[in-house]
Amino acid sequence: MLFNSLHFVAFFIIVCSIYFSIGHKYRWLLLLLSSCYFYMVFLPIYILILGFTIVIDYYAGILIEKNTGRKRKLYLIMSLVANIGILAVFKYYNFLNDNLSVLLNSIGYNNHIPNLSILLPVGLSFHTFQAMSYTIEVYRGNQKAESNFGIYALYVMFFPQLVAGPIERPQNVIHQFYEKHNFEINRIVEGLKMVLVGFIKKLVVADRLAIYVNAVYDNPDKHSAVSIAVATMMFAFQIYCDFSAYSEIAIGTAKVLGFDLMTNFRRPYFAKNIQDFWGRWHISLSTWFRDYLYIPLGGSRVAVPRWCFNVFVVFMVSGLWHGASWTFIIWGALHGFYSIFGIIFKKLKFDVFLRKTLVTRVLSNLFIFGIVCFAWIFFRARNVHDALLICKSLLTVKGGGLFLGVPASFFYSIMAILGLLLYEYILEYHPNKFKVFNNKNVVIRYAGYSLSIIIIILFGVFNGGQFIYFQF
Amino acid sequence: MKSQLYTFIKKFVLLLLVIFVLDYVFGTLIEKAFYKEKQGDSSTTTYALTKANEDLLIFGTSRASHHYIPSLIADSLHISAYNLGRDGIKFDYNYALITSVLKRYNPKYIILDINQNDFTYDTLGTQKDIFTSMFLPYVRRDSYIKDLIYQVNPREVYKAEISKLYAFNSLPGSILQHALGVGQKNNHGYEALFSTKLTPADKSIVFNNSNYKEDTTLTRKFDEMIATIEQRKIKLLVVVSPTLNKFKNTPLPTVNKTLSKYGLKTVDFSDAFASADNSKLFHDRTHMNNDGSTLYTQLIIKDLKK
Structure with a gap:
């Protein structure tokens, strides 16, 4: 959904009206569902990619916190590989393949690896970096692993900054989802x-x-x-x-x-x-x-x-x-x-x-x-x-x-x-x-x-x- | 929380009221200035929709506005004439303008200058936005135009009905420009071009536009419009004026097929000056200069006298 559309204006008014009408304990759920809708307006199927990284990073955070030593590092690396891997496939695969073709052609070989005909998920680089900052901060001990899956998902998906930032840090945002926000004029x-x-x-x-x-x-x-x-x-x-x-x-x-x-x-x-x-x-x-x-x-x-x-x-x-x-x-x-x-x-x-x-x-x-x-x-x-x-x-x-x-x-x-x-x-x-x-x-x-x-x-x-x- | 919400709603409603008042005041001022414009593209459209009452009207793109000299036609045939050609338009614009004029009166003659892109399919989907922006200022005053925009862009009609200013989006600059007398002047709609950008060596080129695709909605509207013109017994001249840009695929077969149903045929002058020195008669590859237009208008007068 584009901010500069009437669709967004209507969406935001509805979300705000419900948000300030319902109790604090249900608000995160409203924001999460709204964020899912906001993202799915672009291309619904890509919510699965986002969901995949959210699941990986959520469990990676918990496992990093629970473990010590090399295992801790291993879980961090697994999380980073998953995130960067998705970025690599969707964003860089065709670029790398095209350059490989140029390189092979220059030495007389043909590249038979086909390009992928896929669209880049909207804001992929933004939410991937935001997700990576979470596991890194948990690994560094600056952020406690989030036990509530919904709150973690909301940290990655919070609709105002989901597709083009600012790329937030968990220390700045996650605690705010637990705080009660009154209607302050x-x-x-x-x-x-x-x-x-x-x-x-x-x-x-x-x-x-x-x-x-x-x-x-x-x-x-x-x-x-x-x-x-x-x-x-x-x-x-x-x-x-x-x-x-x-x-x-x-x-x-x-x-x-x-x-x-x-x-x-x-x-x-x-x-x-x-x-x-x-x-x-x-x-x-x-x-x-x-x-x-x-x-x-x-x-x-x-x-x-x-x-x-x-x-x-x-x-x-x-x-x-x-x-x-x-x-x-x-x-x-x-x-x-x-x-x-x-x-x-x-x-x-x-x-x-x-x-x-x-x-x-x-x-x-x-x-x-x-x-x-x-x-x-x-x-x-x-x-x-x-x-x-x-x-x-x-x-x-x-x-x-x-x-x-x-x-x-x-x-x-x-x-x-x-x-x-x-x-x-x-x-x-x-x-x-x-x-x-x-x-x-x-x-x-x-x-x-x-x-x-x-x-x-x-x-x-x-x-x-x-x-x-x-x-x- | 309730008192804060009440205060917020009160302030918000107050702001909306201020905006509506300012929108109405500025909108009214700009609307007045807009309808008073004597020069520029919008003034031609305004004239066609509100005042045009001449015996002969010329419709088309920029090629029409630069190629037909109404004063020459008027002097030769002893009739009144006006050129309603406008830059950057397609047949949807001419359809709206001609049918709108026909709702007010029946001119004796209509010249329709056909352009290569008149009936092309709008693959980018931008044509309806161009059409809407050209006619939106008339939405509040002209119910026929409002209906036409509603058919292609209903949301824009709602917006223009809520905000008086919205219909004049991006127009204050050109209104001011024309009020200050800056920019090209027209004479009964004719905008003369002087000098040339060509050299004597410049010849016509044929482009292989193999992806040419026609919009069937536009060709159907063309048929409807010709039927109305014929029914009203208005003498119609569908013309292709001289050009140095030729195309392998053109709308002429479709246009001629429609015209033949009414015993008419396109008058094709595209090669009329093929043997002449192009740099003397053309301003650029698609538009003639004043010398070329003067010669060309004489050809049109001969055709009208037949």
Whole structure:
């Protein structure tokens, strides 16, 4: 079920109404059944895959807790293999097989292994990582194994964050399913405000920008360097608004029901360096990789070459997590290189010079935005060939004017970006000024809410566009 | 909990009321501006649905709006004429427009410029959304248009009935643009294109569109519409205007089969300027420039005089 659909609005109103009408002890069951329905709207049969991993990880958690020594480790490995195995089959099998075919063809052999014609289950990478974090945390002793199968299933399936995160940790969420959540007007209003901001970001900004970005990126050979540069810049804002909108709607809907989910984005394009960017972008995934891959590899408490290697591995895996395609791997590798340069830059103490003035701060913001945009080319392009064609057009400053598409829509896109930047600038540098939704004056608050909804009705794009991160 | 719930419902209802009032106020203002538009695609549709009363009406896609000069036809035949062609449309749009006009009055002549994609099957399922977005602003004022949208997209009709603003989604920018006089101007619906993007070496190309598939609903509607036009004794000219993009599979066999039932035939001018220097007469491969359109309109006038 898509958040940006009337189906979801009706679903959420019904779930909330029943949730606050029934007793606390039945609420987990309602949320679990609602989550099953939410997931089954996409493709009902895939609930079996989710069910399989839930059963495996539930028992793995109990067995890890009950046992000691090697057995404990064995159960953890079994759980991880099951999770990664499912991910490998559904997400990476065809990619690996295709690359094997290319490799065998280059040495004169044919690959007779057929590809699988299966659809990728929605949000597979998200709920697999969330499930893995549970068994790892039980193994580390940070989380007690959950004895109630239904509560564990709900931890993996909780509908607000089931298909596109935030990727939660068991310590943050499971105990909340046992707590009683009353109908608290302030919390509900806070949640609904987040949902409203999410809808503006998705419908007014992301889906509007997608019109121009798709027109250029679907025919990169027909566009000039300036059009490609504008489309790439727009894609940077599109993907940010698309994904952060999902997170805000997820966090907001969970808040309405009484749950606190982790923050997933903190104005990433105001980052001062690449490490800062990754501390602000998809925080739940970055911290997942930090806790379960980077630190186990040795993190930064090793010699510099090994540190750089650890960073590069994490970004390569992050690229692969996003998609089974070389474009995502290159995207990850680019961020790996950026981060390694960042480490070297810091080690050589070059960053000392950049902290002094407003100009250097703005320039470093723009520089980070520029290199992040360059990496987004590989993320968005349909394939490596297209990405290289786009890079070539940019580097050779391919001639031609600026493609406008529908002029009015282009104008809305620019206005949407400027509006977003102003909103984020205020949040970043003046969080206590210019309050609208949180203003003490009720007239300003209501004007803010109603005008936001009017803006959505008038300038939103209602073509039911999917959230980009669903495909991961 | 009950008092909190009561407060929440009270606040929520208040917010809904504020939204409904603002929606009505802004919706009314935008609706007025929309119906006053003198330029742009929407103004052509509005004109067709509300004011058109000319002796001769021209319907079709952007190729129609750029190819037929109503003032030349009017001067030569001493009749009034208007070009109602619009960018990015298919036959479903023309069907709605022509049948809507016929509910108000009977023009003496109708020219229908047929385009390659007029009857193609909508494999992506986007055509009904395009059709809906073009006609949604008229839902509250035109019950016939409302019925047509309801047949393809009933949910959108409900939405437009709940929110007055919704029907004008994404339109304020173009309304403002036309109010400021920015963008292309039209003369009785004719939008002249000047200069060319072609070189003298550019010749026509034939595309092998082997996956061409027709939408039988549209071809059935075409048949119904021709029957009505013939019944009203309106002189109909179904035309293919000059183009440099040719296709192996075209809607012409189906169109001609339907027309033959009424003793009519498509007038195919697609190769009318085959021997000319294309760069002088065409703006791009599918649209003629003002020089080409002037020559072409003379051909149409000759045909109308027959």
